[in-house]
Amino acid sequence: MTSAASKSPSIKTRVSFLATCIIAYSNTPSCSAFTSVPTQPASSTRQSTVLLHESASTSHDVIDPPLNPLLSQIKPSKTVEVFSLVKQMEADGETVTSLCVGEPDFAPPQSVLDAATQAMQNGQTRYTAVTGTAELRAAIAKDLKERKGVEYNPQTEIVVGNGAKQCVYQGLMAACGEGDEVIIPAPYWPSYPEMALLVGAKPVILETKVQDGYLINPSDLDRCLSQHPKAKVLMLCNPSNPTGGVHSTELLAEIARVVQKYPQIVILADEIYERLVYTSDGKCTSFASLPDMFHRTITLNGFSKSHAMTGFRLGYLAAPARFAKAVATLQGQITSCASSVSQAAGVAALRDVGEEWLLSNVEIMKSKRDYVLGELEKMKDVEVAVPPNGAFYVLPDVSKYYGGDDTQLCLDLLKEKKLALVPGSSFGAEGTVRISYATSMEELEVAMKKLREFLESKA
Numbered sequence: 483m484t485s486a487a488s489k490s491p492s493i494k495t496r497v498s499f500l501a502t503c504i505i506a507y508s509n510t511p512s513c514s515a516f517t518s519v520p521t522q523p524a525s526s527t528r529q530s531t532v533l534l535h536e537s538a539s540t541s542h543d544v545i546d547p548p549l550n551p552l553l554s555q556i557k558p559s560k561t562v563e564v565f566s567l568v569k570q571m572e573a574d575g576e577t578v579t580s581l582c583v584g585e586p587d588f589a590p591p592q593s594v595l596d597a598a599t600q601a602m603q604n605g606q607t608r609y610t611a612v613t614g615t616a617e618l619r620a621a622i623a624k625d626l627k628e629r630k631g632v633e634y635n636p637q638t639e640i641v642v643g644n645g646a647k648q649c650v651y652q653g654l655m656a657a658c659g660e661g662d663e664v665i666i667p668a669p670y671w672p673s674y675p676e677m678a679l680l681v682g683a684k685p686v687i688l689e690t691k692v693q694d695g696y697l698i699n700p701s702d703l704d705r706c707l708s709q710h711p712k713a714k715v716l717m718l719c720n721p722s723n724p725t726g727g728v729h730s731t732e733l734l735a736e737i738a739r740v741v742q743k744y745p746q747i748v749i750l751a752d753e754i755y756e757r758l759v760y761t762s763d764g765k766c767t768s769f770a771s772l773p774d775m776f777h778r779t780i781t782l783n784g785f786s787k788s789h790a791m792t793g794f795r796l797g798y799l800a801a802p803a804r805f806a807k808a809v810a811t812l813q814g815q816i817t818s819c820a821s822s823v824s825q826a827a828g829v830a831a832l833r834d835v836g837e838e839w840l841l842s843n844v845e846i847m848k849s850k851r852d853y854v855l856g857e858l859e860k861m862k863d864v865e866v867a868v869p870p871n872g873a874f875y876v877l878p879d880v881s882k883y884y885g886g887d888d889t890q891l892c893l894d895l896l897k898e899k900k901l902a903l904v905p906g907s908s909f910g911a912e913g914t915v916r917i918s919y920a921t922s923m924e925e926l927e928v929a930m931k932k933l934r935e936f937l938e939s940k941a
Contacts, residue, residue: 552679552680555679556676556679556680557672557676559672559673559676560672560904560905560908561582561583561584561672561904561908564580564582564892564896564902564904565580565582565583565902567896567902568580568582568902571900576900577900578896578900578901578902579899579900579901579902579925579928579929579932580901580902580921581901581902581903581917581918581919581921581925581926581929582902582903582904582916582918583918583920584723584787584873584874584875584918584920585786585790585792585918585920586787586790586792586843586874586920587920587921587922587925588790588843588846589790590789590790590791590794590827590831591789591830591831591834591835591839593830593831593834593835594789594791594827594830594831594834594835595827596830597826597827597829597830597834598794598823598824598826598827598830600826601822601823601826601827602823606822606823606826607822607823608822609818609819609822610819610820610822610825611819612641612810612813612814612818612819613640613641613642613806613810613813613819614640614641614642614798614819614820614825615642615822615825615826615829616636616637617825617829618642618825618826618828618829618832619636619637619640619642620636621828621829621832621833622634622636622640622642622798622800622832623635623636623639623640623800624832625832626768626781626800630767630768630770630771631768631771632768632770632771632776632781632800634800635803638803638806638807639800639801639802639803639806640798640799640800640806641798641799641801641806641809641810641813642796642797642798642819642820642825642828643796643797643798643799643813643817643820644795644796644797644817644820644821645784645786645795645796645797646752646754646782646783646784646786646797646798647673647797648797648813648816648817649782649784649797649798649799649809650673650674650677650750650752650782651677651680651681652799652809652812652813652816653750653780653782653799653801653805653809654677654678654681654683654715654750655680655681655809655812656780656805656808656809656812657714657715657748657750657780657805658678658681658683658714658715658748659681659682659683660682660683661682661683661684661712662682662683662684662712662713662714662715663683663684663685663686663710663712663713663714663715664678664683664684664685664686664713664714664715664716664717665686665688665703665706665707665710665713665715665716665717665747666678666685666686666687666688666717667687667688667689667690667696667698667717667718667719668687668688668689668690668909668910668911669690669696669722669724669725669877669906669909669910669911669914670687670717670719670724670909670910671719671723671724671752671909672908672909674717674719675687678715683714683715684712686706686710686713687910688702688703688706689702690702692867692868692879693867693868694868695725695727695867695868695870696722696725696727696868696877696911697722697727697729697733698718698729698733698737700733700736700737700739700740703716703737703740704740704743707740707741707743707744707747713744713746713747714746714747714748715747715748715749715750716741716747716748716749716750717750717752718737718749718750718751718752718769719752720734720751720752720753720755720756720766720769720872721755721756721758721759721766721870721871721872721873722755722870722872722873722875723754723755723873723875724875724877724904724906724909724911724916725870725875725877725911726851726870726871726872726873726874726875726876726877727868727870727871727872728759728761728766728870728871728872729767730767731765731767734767734769734772735772738769738772738773738774738775741775741778742774745778747778748778748779748780748805749769749775749778749779749780750780750782751768751769751770751779751780751781751782752782753766753768753769753781753782753783754782754783754784754786754787754797755787755872755873755874756768756783756788756872757787757788757840757844758787758788758843758844758847758872758873758874759844759871759872760844760847760848760851760870760871760872761871761872764841764844766872768781769781770800776802777802779801780799780800780801780805781799781800781801782797782798782799783797783798783800784796784797784798785797785827785828785831787873787874788831788840789831789835791824791827791828791831794821794824794827794828795820795821795824796820796821796824796825796827796828847874847919847920849923850874850919850920850921850923850926851869851870851874851876851919853919853923853926853930854876854917854919854926854930855869855876857930857933857934858876858878858930860934861933861934861937862937862938862941863880863882863883863937863941864878864879864880864937865878865879866878866879867879874918874919874920875916875917875918875919876916876917876919877906877909877911877914877915877916877917878914878915878917879913879914880913880914880915880937881912881913881914883937883940884940886912886913888905888906888907888912888913888914888915889905889907891905891915892904892905892915894936895932895933895936898936899932899933899935899936900932901929901932901933901936903915903916903917903933904916917929
């Protein structure tokens, strides 16, 4: 009898498919240049299906209704694609070491799990207000005031969403639109440019320098804004995905002084990793707390990274009332409220989880970061110019391998060593790979051994 696994596509077939997907992912041009990705033709399988259907029909030809032309410009997430391939390989019985997804390997706090269970048992399973329960919004406002020094009205200036990703998209949609431009520092989270396109805006890539730790250079930002009068939004991911870089309070103040010269600019401050900072003071300043920045800053945060609540899909947006109202209107027509059970868990995360639990996880993540950096340092022609101080990513330069083709490197690495990393070109950083160390130390040890052996075989 033939097993189900033997009927599944081979790893070679799956990797070839991934190669096709990644190669089709063209780079987002820098600064003022911009090129859309053309729609790809239907697959041969799809064409065969249509032909079979047509031959079965004698009365008329079958014509597929067209898709939205906007989709020809939107690229799929490389992280999601790699992760999906890994999960399929695992389902087929293959053992894959994956460092491709930013998801903590520890469980949420027990008090969070208990709150979710209690909410279900108590019948908290119905719709809430679109903007979230009053209890959760009050807890968010209290946390932001006490920890970040920014005061929001929980009734009018906070919107709870289905994950921070939804909040980013809705924040962009509220702040800009057709014909506007969005300044996106590179390396960047791959969803930023695609979200800009989805709202009708044009992404403009602001290159940063590896010797600066991929942090924004205020002079370069000033120059970019002066060259792009149509710019309406600056994306600011701090700490950064994919670099792990953390903008200091002093650097943020310099950026704020530049932005003050351009009153039309709204700052979308993605601070989802702000609880994971490894500097001596562990500080990550909220951009909205800087002088004269509150009225033009949309702050985005959530519970996935800090409290390991990725599956709860719970995030929030905090902003002046006019932005929050606009976002609430959008959300009311898209998804309505976030899960009532997840919201109850979010309240527990903010009220019942002690600071010692969070700080303990920061120390664990820091030790994993240090281990990965130490192992990378031993590998020939692999460079990390500035060690990351936040999040849980490292973006090493591997451009001396494969002539800088990071995509082919990752494909061969997956094929030969069953180690999954994400090509840096997906983040606007060619010649690099993103390593997520948000996994167990045992998994990291296996991964670093595989990477070392692979690179040694290519030297």
